[in-house]
Amino acid sequence: MEAHLARTIERYRGSSPIYEMIRYHFGYDQYGHAKQGKRLRPQLLLRTALEEGGKLEEALDPAIAIEILHNYSLVHDDIEDGDRLRHGQTTIWAQFGIPHGINVGDALCSLSYLTILHGTVPPERVVGMLLVLHEANLQMCEGQGTDIKFESLASVTMEQYLEMISGKTGALFSASCHLGAIAAGCTPERARAYARLGRAYGRAFQIRDDVLGAWGATDVTGKPSGADLARRKWSFPVVWALETPAGADREIVAAAYERGSRLDERDVEGVREALDRIGARAAADEAHDRALAEADAIAREAGIDRGGTIRDFLAQGARRVA
């Protein structure tokens, strides 16, 4: 898969500076030492296809397409969030400026779809795959728009939060499983069941990621510990804590989030301890487990993931993180 991704990216060349920046982003050529992403989404896609008896070579192009689509969203998110580092490498906008950052993200978006259109996907599956990818992209933008709006809100309900992550994270997880099933030749109904399964796993993943964003050590997350809290991100534990009845610990969190500025290290530590005492970490772990149980129920009812390929893959990831 790594080799196929590299070949796909290398196929596109030209006098425009976008190609050098795209290779920079993926850590190719002279930049070859960059740490790679986890490739979670394409792995999810390939495992779904294999679980359903599909051929690896028929699932490779959509796997690369979803990884490139994910990277387009990362390049734009890094600008939107002001992040200057990813995987230990200076982000595109921080290296080349915001205009190039926006434009290179746009180019990656089109490259994602062109991977399907220029690839070896059987013609009768192309339209269905593109539809899944485009709808996932729109849902991702819906979720991202809501997340940006959250920054200016004084409070966010659990319902709003769950809807936001369903778009921002769930859409691509869902599309990964959906595309894997299409690549394996599943019926549309069966493929849609995989889409629902992927969305449930996406929710579990995001809640776990939120816990890491608050409590994770830098060597696991690659980010400063408590980075999400410092930026007053509306994550699961915080949204949950602010929905508990009034009390001293709830007030600590509320007061920190009502402030208009970044939290310093001491504030972050105070919020984290309050979240722990109030039971927000335990609540997040429970919500994570509920999302996994929901995924199990979806799989059982639809009779999918019978070999447990997807379940084991994601459980393994969760264990590694824990």
Added chain:
Amino acid sequence: MEAHLARTIERYRGSSPIYEMIRYHFGYDQYGHAKQGKRLRPQLLLRTALEEGGKLEEALDPAIAIEILHNYSLVHDDIEDGDRLRHGQTTIWAQFGIPHGINVGDALCSLSYLTILHGTVPPERVVGMLLVLHEANLQMCEGQGTDIKFESLASVTMEQYLEMISGKTGALFSASCHLGAIAAGCTPERARAYARLGRAYGRAFQIRDDVLGAWGATDVTGKPSGADLARRKWSFPVVWALETPAGADREIVAAAYERGSRLDERDVEGVREALDRIGARAAADEAHDRALAEADAIAREAGIDRGGTIRDFLAQGARRVA
């Protein structure tokens, strides 16, 4: 076409703030007084389809798709260029911030393709149309990347300039004619001839636009007179002037463009007069006419645009501008 565009946009709703911003951008709902764009690209597409005996209703979805794709590029270009006004309305990023601006542009990009995928285009034409749109999008990013890079260059050759506008402007003009021909059921070869025709017209259009950017009055362009010169944009007249032999007028232009900062009104006036004296405006007019002649030759050789529908439409636009 306007009504179909409005219906297409209105079809997409949800709790995400992106939809209100998209309606704001198009001047719908409470923002209904915004001046609309010229709708040049969808008109080009529809006229191509009609010229080839296609049905209007089969060309409407691709026409809307190309207009939305154009608007995605405008929303991102406005951030990249720092433009705060378009058609007399505050641009998305200036109104809602850069993060929302990037994200709303992304959403428009996906809406463009979804217009084809959710619309009434006959299934056998969907893949071909999406391929044209995605390749045009990538070429547009190539051209835009080159244009951004130009800002940091001390000189730009005519060859570099023509390649840049072929992507930045030519790609969507080309796609408009290409899609119109596909919508009318032309053979792939005939449709590709229309694509070449559209690219030639795109070059003519961009050179004319460059002349307006230097000499156009505000009431024609909607921008301050000489805006492109003030920002030291590499336009046709400037690139042409700097390729002439050394001389006093060439030096005035070169000195102004070598400066690292925005030009003030007096400098702009000085550069404009030097460009006039050196013959750059006349050269641009000639290059514009040559591009039109090239378009004529393409049409004649391929036996397309026999009714002159496209030619008359674009000539009319050029006359109005003159």
